Amino acid sequence: MNSALDQLRPTAVAKRLTSVRLGRLSAAAIAVAATVGLAVAAAPAAQAGGPYKYASGMDASNHTRAAVCAADLSVRHSRGGSAFNYLYKYQTFEIWGVDAEFGSEWVYGFAYGNVNAPGYVQNGWFC
Numbered sequence: 001m002n003s004a005l006d007q008l009r010p011t012a013v014a015k016r017l018t019s020v021r022l023g024r025l026s027a028a029a030i031a032v033a034a035t036v037g038l039a040v041a042a043a044p045a046a047q048a049g050g051p052y053k054y055a056s057g058m059d060a061s062n063h064t065r066a067a068v069c070a071a072d073l074s075v076r077h078s079r080g081g082s083a084f085n086y087l088y089k090y091q092t093f094e095i096w097g098v099d100a101e102f103g104s105e106w107v108y109g110f111a112y113g114n115v116n117a118p119g120y121v122q123n124g125w126f127c
Helices: 010-018 025-034 057-061
Strands: 065-066 072-076 083-088 092-098 106-111 117-122
Touching: 057 092, 083 117
Parallel strands: none
Antiparallel strands: 065 092, 072 083, 072 117, 092 106, 106 117
8 A cells, every 4th residue: 555655756646637637626636736836826917026116206306226126127218119128136227207198107217237228117116
């Protein structure tokens, strides 16, 4: 007879999970998946790591230099345009203006780090 630990081996778990048919998970298969960390999850949200700080008009008037908290942040020549480069986590962006016309969705300023150029970034990804 197999012990409880033998039933949790990766090969045993794989056999149990592949025995599930037509998308129906039995209670035993769910328990095994949860035990070994194979949780069934929905698609991650766009701001899975957030919520992060949004730049404001005060940041623009003070030319605040804010760190990026997102894994990467697209730098664009125009609002919503094509990205010409990316800022990566903890690189900085000096805020020159917050675009109130579009609900403060876009921020204009200077991207430091590997970019070193002015441009627009999406608001809401600062530390």
